[in-house]
Amino acid sequence: MIESITISGVATFSGTSEQLNALSQFNFFFGSNGAGKTTVSRVIADAPAFPSCKVIWRAGATLQPLVYNRDFVERNFNQSTELKGVFTLGEKQLDVAAKIAAAKTELDAITTKVATLTLGLQGADGSGGKKGELAALENGFKEKCWVQKQKHDAKLQGGFEGFRNNSEKFKGKVLQEQTSNTATLLTLAELETKAGSVFGPTPMTETAVTALDTSQLLSHETNPILTKRVIGKDDVDIAAMIRKLGNSDWVREGRRFYAANDQICPFCQQDTTDALARSLNEYFDESFMADSKQVDDLAANYATEAARVQQQISVTIASPPKFLDVEKLKAEKELLAARIIVNNQRLAGKKKEASQVVELEPLGNVCTAISTLIDVANTQVTAHNKMVANLAKERATLTAQVWKFVLEELKTDLAAFKTAKEGLDKAITSIKDQITTATTEKVKKEIEIRELEKKTTSIQPTIDGINSLLLSFGFQGFKLAKAANGTSYKLVRLDGSDAKATLSEGEKTFVTFLYFYHLLKGSESDSGMTTDRIVVFDDPVSSLDSDILFIVSSLIKGLFDEVRAGTGYVKQIFVLTHNVYFHKEVTYNPKRKDVAMKEETFWIVRKSGLISKLDKHLTNPIKTSYELLWAEVRKPERSNIAIQNTLRRILENYFKILGGIEFDGLCAMFEGKEKIICKSLCSWVHDGSHYAHDDLYVSIEDTMVDAYLKVFRAIFEKSGHSAHYRMMMADAFVEDTPAVMAV
Secondary structure (H helix, E strand, O other): OEEEEEEOOEOOEOOOOEEEOOOOOEEEEEOOOOOOHHHHHHHHHOHHHOOOOEEEEHHHOOOEEEEEOHHHHHHHHHOOOOEEOOEEEOOOOHHHHHHHHHHHHHHHHHHHHHHHHHHHHHOOOOOOHHHHHHHHHHHHHHHHHHHHHHHHHHHHHHHHOOOOOOHHHHHHHHHHHHHHOOOOOOOHHHHHHHHHHHOOOOOOOOOOOOOOOOHHHHHHHHOHHHOOOOOOOOOOOOHHHHHHHOOHHHHHHHHHHHHHOOOEOOOOOOEOOHHHHHHHHHHOOHHHHHHHHHHHHHHHHHHHHHHHHHHHHHHHHHOOOOOOOHHHHHHHHHHHHHHHHHHHHHHHHHHHOOOOOOOOOOOHHHHHHHHHHHHHHHHHHHHHHHHHHOHHHHHHHHHHHHHHHHHHHOHHHHHHHHHHHHHHHHHHHHHHHHHHHHHHHHHHHHHHHHHHHHOOEEOHHHHHHHHHHHHHOOOOOEEEEEOOOOOEEEEEEOOOOEOHHHOOHHHHHHHHHHHHHHHOOOEOOOOOOOOOEEEEEEOOOOOOOHHHHHHHHHHHHHHHHHHHHOOOOEEEEEEEEOOHHHHHHHHOOOOOOOOOOOOEEEEEEEEEOOEEEEEEEOOOHHHHHHHHHHHHHHOOOOOOOOHHHHHHHHHHHHHHHHHOOOHHHHHOOOOHHHHHHHHHHHHHHHOOHHHHOOOOOOOOOHHHHHHHHHHHHHHHHHOOOHHHHHHHHHHHOOOOOOOOOOO
16 A cells, blocks of 8 residues: 655646545545646556655555556557456356455465565664664764864864765775774873874974083083182291281282282381281282182183073074974973072182182082983974974874774774674664565466466456446447457447447546446456555546446445455555545545544645645545635635635535525525525536636626625525525524625
């Protein structure tokens, strides 16, 4: 059975795809000629011929479509001098018939098995079952993979290049990497650091930081002069006094003033002897002067070297290399500067008092820390420059490391996905194998049935059946006869002459319908009569009068009963028509209440501009259309242009279609102007407006609208149907409205 149909890109269905969903056993379509009904029947008849359309079968089980439309009439009546024979099963060979029945029961069981397996494999709509579970599993895992992409895309997007814009491709890459990735697992911080240079703009080589040579500066800290007391000779006669007073540095400083004061004591201003001058000179001999100069040189050299080291560090900080930790370098520089200041002060004190022992603040640990910062930076510079020289390889390596990190984060999800997928794949394979086996059995059983059917088929029962119906319905001028080849029919007059070319349109239509009706119970070949099928009737009552229309609808409704009972091979029926009488007759079901029953669907085929549309209705749309006409009458702001046609169509539906009341009798109940208005309303119905649906709209004044409404109400009251008028007008009914105008 067909569950849904999508129609798009064919004939007048050139707009948005039109959907026929949740189709049932009986599906009724109403629409005017040219609205698109035949296109629907053609898609059902041969779906592969319309690649832009789609027909979904329940559980994927395709049944044989038999379609009655103008294509069928043209193919079977107009293009051939003879009708193909309709083979049906004979009744004489009871043993063969029993075998066919048994084989058909077995075939139905196999078909049911295939349908059940297919349902388990892919569900009713092709997206459920085990395949649906697998699709849901795949989709769920895909979302988990995509979460990882979104989580790290900002900083690691270079590693995801080529997979960043498609979640399905990203998932596929994860599964591919799972089987082949052997990269080293790095931390996220390491990956982000490397990505900044490797995946960023093409990097330039970096210059190494100039090494800081502090060996000369540090060597000054161990100069022996720092711990040497620089004093004069001990064997000079004034040495004992200087030693006793401990004022060697004071005496050395005073010698400058003594020499400048012409050997007069700068303190007591007394003349001194030459012996004192000789003693002072002997005390501060050449050795003393050499040591003093060594102290002076140390102080000067230390200050110069310290300034050089500090200047080199300052230059580095002013233009810091890429990988140098500048903040740490600044901190170490400040510590170094502080200690150098202290040491310069201590050396200045040594110069002033050379007899003092001095110890410098050690700079080794600070200089080591600074050198370490430079070495670390240079190590990274070396690695960076190596990476630049081999960028393609570095990017490939880092990309593999990025995917390795993603695999690590998805490790649990990957394990669960693998286990679940293996189980579903195994189940799907098993079901497919069972379907293949059952399908093979089904083909064998169908061949067996066809061979049995060939032994007990005949076209004669169809001839007898159609001729019986023609005779009973008053078609006595022609009949069906077996052609000379014995496998087809011809239409002949009572004298045996060919009647096909002289039949009226109504006769052609009825004969072709009867031929199709019998084809539903047989086959055009000597096998295939027991094949399950769906049936489409597309406007089967064109050119038929009302009596034959009733017969056609009765035959079709008889098929409905067979489908409900499951006694035939027809499993689903589509009826499409533009004839409101036929539609109401074929859709009549006393069990239906307000809405459509589960066994049926109702559709309107309409054309908006040049585009066909399909609208589903929850109840019979013809009844709904009638209610809408009354709603227009009830509206106080009704259209003066459309009101005449609205009133005419209500009268047509109620009196002519439903009641079978002749309008001439209605008009006879009025006189004068009322009679003229009544005739203007009823004459339109006589013209058969329901066939073409091209109503004539004439604008009238408000006073005339009131006159039409009053006569419209009077028609119901004078004909004894005022209760219906009151019911349909509902709250808009006014009790004191005069029923008849004054003449």
